[in-house]
Amino acid sequence: MKKSLLGLAALAMLSVGPAQAADKFKACFVYVGSKTDGGWTQAHDIGRMEVETALGETVETAFVENVAEGPDAERAIERFARSGCKMIFTTSFGFMDPTIKVAERFPDVLFEHATGYKNAANVTSYNSRFYEGRYILGQIAAKVSEKGVAGYIASFPIPEVVQGINAFVLGAQSVNPDFKLKVVWVNTWFDAGKEADAAKALADQGVDILTQHTDSTGPMQVAAERGIKAFGQASDMIAAGPETQLTAILDTWGPYYIKRIQAAMDGSWESTSTWDGLAEGILDMAPYTNMPDDVKAMAEATEAAIISGELKPFTGPIKKQDGSDWLADGEAADDGTLLGLGFFVEGVDGELPN
């Protein structure tokens, strides 16, 4: 038995060998979820596949899914660094410190970490201004809602989610100053059943617009059943609510990935902190549907204004939830404050945890 095992191993060595062509540029992706989760990770994986299509034979990609944020992450990243990846994208906030640690040990490999704030000579951080899309959603909600109150299914109280809630309320109040928002925290990114439960609870309490910062289509289905409207998240959820979805915020990482990998291939890659928005195409809006033409025109105008830089969602006057002043008239929030945003603006119904 032992002999045959050794034989197996020897054979296997032969077949593993240096199978990859040496001159291909290898880009690798570490995912926190499943690549078919219909939300966050799937959006990154679509970006990866766009890289393969766009750069064709010159590039090779690899990925690993369902890597837990925690002790396993560093090992997964290190294995990629050792296996010939020239560039590694780590696509969840919890991978930040492991990425930095591995990057120290592999100075010749380039790293890109999504949604964090730490950089190094060979580590870039990149993020998307999802809140720009949320502002548009808020405006649409205020126009379409008859009751003047929307429900927001939130995952975890991190700055990215708080930005989204605030931007939604600011957008809504720009149309209807009395607009209210009810927030329910479900403490998960992905649990279709629990998200649906939260959606039902909000619908029962009389909201007629739902929006979510969680990744399943559970809430969209509930909205469809209850005959109210909803917004999709991360990917187009129109299939789950053909007469329900007003629009959706789409994470479109592909163009960014192509740009960065190309830069690495031609030697022009530099470490930066990128925080792109609608203008750069790192996020996009799904078609505006199920709404009157004037609302659609307004949404398109707002989108254009954000892209041109004319409109910045976090521009004063804005008061905090407790009524104190945050931004003076015409003053725009700086990125540093936004990245650490930890309070609600006026008009949000509910406590920000902690």
Place this chain on the structure above:
Amino acid sequence: MEHELIVNVLLTIATASTPLLIAAMGELVVERSGVLNLGVEGMMVIGAVCGFGGAALSGNPWVGVLAGISGGVLASLLFGVLTLSIATNQVATGLSLTLLGLGLSGLLGESFVGQAGVKLSAVDMGPLTEIPYVGRFLFGQDPIFYLSLLLVACVSWFLFRTRAGLVLRAVGDSHDSAHALGLSVVKIRYAAVAFGGACAGLAGAHLSLVYTTQWVENMTAGRGWIALALVVFASWRPWRVLAGAYLFGGVTIGQLHAQAFGVAVPSQLLSALPYLATIVVLVLISRNKRLTILNTPACLGRPFVPNR
């Protein structure tokens, strides 16, 4: 408006509780026969993917229900072959079944992700649903809801009012005496394990056909574990499982409503409430030691191999 809200909340609670109730009911019968199957989560998730697939491929939700049940039964038979025919350790086998089920369902469901599903719609009993307050709750729900209540009544009747139920309990309480009396311990346990698999599969199908009409990986999200805990909570008595499932579902939905009302308590504390409530109630009802021991299957988790 007020009563509308109450009815809606009750309906939401019923939907949240039904899969817990069904899966727990199945596990209760399994454990009453003396077998501890910790693989409920795995069987349930297989039921969910088979249920979704059956319904989506045929276009008929009832085919999905049958597929879900069959998937659960097949998974449970795998467990049965190992633990009953070759007497492996039940705890480790059950946990491995969960691991396998989560992986296998992911493989089977790869092409279903993102597909629109087929919903098992609520029964329509016409004017009866118009009765104020109770109408929609009693007469306007999905078929699996009624099935779940029927299941409780049937299991309770079977276990305590029939000879076969007595035999099943005898096997769970003392497999050696049962064997000496000429009962086929292994066959009876196979039947119980398969029933547990059918229930877990049905519970999974409820998730993907009623609760949310879609397939996503790991969509059971720990509900199988809660079902296991409910059996213990109920000290192996069917009607208490019903109470436990609705208590758990009620607190789960209640905390979401509390948040939407703007209650200023950390959401983590609210999320922990269902678990804490279950512990507290268990402590309160377990204090009568004699009664508890009376209902605990004495051979739970012990492998049986006939000794001739």
Place this chain on the structure above:
Amino acid sequence: MALELVKRPSPSRLFAALSPFIAFALTLLAGALLFKIQGVPPLAGLYTYFVEPLTETWSLHELAIKAAPLILIAVGLAVCFLSNNWNIGAEGQFILGGIFGSALPVLYPELSNNTTLPVMLLMGAAGGALFGLIPAFLKVKFNANEILTSLMLVYVAQLLLDWLVRGPWRNPAGFGFPQTRAFDELARLPAIDNMAGRAHWGIAFALIAALALWWLLRSTRSGFEIRVIGASPRAGAFAGFSSKRLTLFAFALSGGLAGLAGIVEVSGTIGQLQPSISPGYGFTAIIVAFLGRLNPAGIVAAGTVLALTYLGGEAAQMSLGLSDKAVRVFQGLLLFFVLATDTLIHYQLRRSGDTHGA
């Protein structure tokens, strides 16, 4: 001509030695088939899965990191399971160990000195033990079933950790992200050989714990009590042993070891508290404990094998593109084979009706 099991008069030495190999051969076959279906060359798949992680030093270090918590927790669980205490909440005790142990470096970073690390480890073990004592106390005092209470407390522990790192313990300089401050060097469990890899002294704790369990079961009165009460609570009662005291002892011990594993993981591998500090170690350790037949040497072996399946699974995903679902199916099959062949140690297969032998 059905086959049936017949108990052997005494466990078969031959099969005790042989069963892992039979299981391994079956696993190779099943694995080759599974890889083939998934479009991965079977031999390359098996090599990547089982051999590659063992061929490089850094990877061996990773194996030690992954195996350490599994072994530590499983050793404690073995004491519980041997004495009929169904602790399935080790995951929660692990988390509480992480929380208690981190209190010092998170709340008083300025106090950092040479005693920091030992205090952290002690507090971690104490935290896990205290959390483990809750179900034990509820069991002996109120007769509440420990399967339910220990499992439910896992969820409570996860939410408590979540609340702490998003709220009171959040790094003030961390832009509101859910992490505590990073521990300084004095609060980190050091690496065994910094140049070669990441492995820290956690694996040493695990091996010491396994040795201590061996000694406990073999040479102490407690070990004797555990075995007697585990085999028959009534016999234990006649012998004057208190099963209540044993319940408290077993839960405190297993909780303490799980808690130690938790703080070792936080201070050795991660270096700060974050919302998720365990990829299910507490549950996987239950499999490890039973796979290791509840004995120390078996647990060390089972913990290592299970750690290898995680590493190999990752390697197969990354270099061969095998889906992680297939990896989990494979892991499940492997466990089934090991469990099934283990039966042959205690039982033999025979055609029914055949009454010769035995």
